[in-house]
Every structure is written in C-alpha cells, then in structure tokens.
Amino acid sequence: DADVTQTPRNRITKTGKRIMLECSQTKGHDRMYWYRQDPGLGLRLIYYSFDVKDINKGEISDGYSVSRQAQAKFSLSLESAIPNQTALYFCATSDFGTSGALYQQFFGPGTRLTVL
Amino acid sequence: GQQLNQSPQSMFIQEGEDVSMNCTSSSIFNTWLWYKQDPGEGPVLLIALYKAGELTSNGRLTAQFGITRKDSFLNISASIPSDVGIYFCAVFTNTGNQFYFGTGTSLTVIP
Numbered sequence: 001d002a003d004v005t006q007t008p009r010n011r012i013t014k015t016g017k018r019i020m021l022e023c024s025q026t027k028g029h030d031r032m033y034w035y036r037q038d039p040g041l042g043l044r045l046i047y048y049s050f051d052v053k054d055i056n057k058g059e060i061s062d063g064y065s066v067s068r069q070a071q072a073k074f075s076l077s078l079e080s081a082i083p084n085q086t087a088l089y090f091c092a093t094s095d096f097g098t099s100g101a102l103y104q105q106f107f108g109p110g111t112r113l114t115v116l
Numbered sequence: 117g118q119q120l121n122q123s124p125q126s127m128f129i130q131e132g133e134d135v136s137m138n139c140t141s142s143s144i145f146n147t148w149l150w151y152k153q154d155p156g157e158g159p160v161l162l163i164a165l166y167k168a169g170e171l172t173s174n175g176r177l178t179a180q181f182g183i184t185r186k187d188s189f190l191n192i193s194a195s196i197p198s199d200v201g202i203y204f205c206a207v208f209t210n211t212g213n214q215f216y217f218g219t220g221t222s223l224t225v226i227p
Contacts, residue, residue, distance in 0.1 A: 004158075033215075040125070042204060043159070043217040050213070058214070090158050103147050103166070103208050105215060107158030 003027045004108040006091050012114045013081050021076045021111050023091030030095065032074040033105065034058075034066060037088040046089075049074055081115040088112050122205055122218030129195055130226050137221045138189040139205030147208040148181050148188040149215075154201045162203075163190070195225050 004025045013019050023032065030051050035043040045058030047066040055066060063085060065077045078085055089112075092105040122139045129135060139148070147166055151159035163174050165181035165188060172179055178191045192199055205218040 031213075035217075040219060042120075042122075042219040043206075045214060045216075048214070056212070092158070103149060103164050104161050105159075107160070109156075109158055 002109065004091060004093055004106050006089075006108040006111050008111060009109065010112045012116065014116050015082055017081050019078045019081055019113070021089055021091075021113070023074045023076070023108055025072050025091075025093045025106075025108075027093050027095070027106060028071075029093035029106075030071065031093060032068065033092040033094070034064075034074070034076045035090045035092065036060065037090060037110075043090065046076065078113075078115075081113075083115045086113060086115045120205055120207065120216055120218035122221055124221060125219070126222040126224070128224045128226065131195060131197060133195055135192040135195055135199070135223060136189060137203060138187060139218050140187040141207065142186070144185040145207035145209060146185065148179075149206040149208070150177075150179050150188070150190045151204045151206060151217075152201050153204065153220075159202075159204055192223075195223075197225050197227055199223060200225050 007022045033048040034046040037043050044060050046064050047058050049055050049068045052068050067075050088110050090110050091108040094105045120141050149164050150162045152162050153159040163172050163179040168185045169183045170181040176193045202220045202222050204220050206215050208215050
C-alpha cells in the first residue's frame with residue numbers, strides 16, 4: 001500500500017463550488033505539506049503543518065484553507081473554486097530528528113483538479 | 117518566495133546519450149536535493165547533498181553541490197527510456213523550515 005495517499009485522484013468542478021482534497025499518510029511523519037504544480041512553474045507551497053496544532057501559510061495560500069484533523073490526515077479546501085486553480089495538487093510528508101530524514105519529502109500521487 | 121533557476125527547461129535526447137542539467141540560486145542554501153517525477157506520479161528523491169563541493173552518485177546519476185552553495189548540477193550517464201520524466205532541484209531552508217523547488221527539466225529519451 002502507498003505510504004501517502006490522496007483522494008480524489010481526479011476532479012472536475014465548476015466555478016464557485018467548494019471542494020476538498022484529502023491526504024492520508026502511514027509513515028508516522030509529523031510534517032505535512034500541500035503543493036500545487038503548474039506547467040513551467042514547478043511545485044509551489046500552499047500550506048504546511050508541523051503537527052496537529054500547527055498550520056502555516058506557504059507561498060500561495062490565498063483562496064485555499066487547510067485542516068489537520070490528525071497526525072495522519074491533512075486536507076486542502078477551496079472555498080469557492082476559480083478556473084486559475086486548475087492544477088495538479090500534491091500532498092507530501094517529512095520527518096524530523098533522524099539524521100538526513102528532515103531533508104526528504106515523500107509525495108502522494110497527486111490530484112488533478114479542473115475548475116470550469 | 118525563493119527563486120531557483122533550473123535549466124534547460126526541456127531536453128530531447130537519443131538513448132545512450134549523457135544528460136546534464138543545473139540549478140542556480142541568488143541565495144545560499146546548505147541542502148540541495150534532486151527529485152524525479154514520473155508521468156502521473158509524485159516526485160521521488162534521487163539525491164540529497166549536504167556539503168558544499170560534495171559529489172554524490174546514485175547509479176547512473178551524479179549530482180554536485182556547488183562550492184558557492186548557490187548552485188547544483190545533475191548528470192545522467194547513458195540515458196535509457198525509463199529516464200523520461202521531469203527532474204526538479206530543491207533546497208531546504210532553516211528559515212521557516214521550508215523546501216523550495218525549481219521549475220523542472222522535462223527529459224524525453226528517444227529510443
């Protein structure tokens with residue numbers, strides 16, 4: 001089974017709709033991240049969380065919100081979707097403490113979101 | 117946010133050729149990472165570099181951490197069709213404990 005899972009894998013929605021993307025991990029990591037990937041722009045950080053009580057804005061948080069329901073679950077919400085939020089969204093995890101482990105992120109398979 | 121300039125943006129090469137790509141920054145970073153993204157999947161770490169001047173290999177892949185701590189390159193020797201994908205450089209910064217990614221190099225290997 002995959003260590004980092006994302007649901008749904010694909011979603012088509014309409015402008016103005018609320019949508020939630022979910023991420024679950026079995027790696028036992030404290031740190032979780034949401035990224036957005038657009039062609040030619042690489043991966044840009046939306047939000048990140050270092051534990052259940054810690055939420056931080058990333059580079060492009062406007063129009064998004066997150067919830068860290070448990071150590072293993074981190075969801076991303078678009079309160080009112082707009083077409084320029086059409087992108088590939090990735091969840092990632094990382095650990096802290098073990099030598100070298102902090103510097104590796106483990107990514108989910110991605111959610112392809114289309115906003116019409 | 118931090119800017120990582122990655123080049124080239126795309127490459128089309130014949131199977132068996134060597135590949136070289138690089139990543140530069142205007143800021144100093146103490147950790148440089150190289151990831152590969154296969155089509156339809158999330159990025160996977162290839163090589164991590166922690167020391168300026170460090171040269172690290174992983175099979176046919178070799179990466180170097182620039183002595184100025186502002187750049188890194190990745191070489192792939194004797195390319196094969198499964199090398200196809202997008203390669204990202206990334207850095208880790210203790211300021212905010214964040215990772216920043218380059219814009220990616222898309223590699224196509226022609227059999």
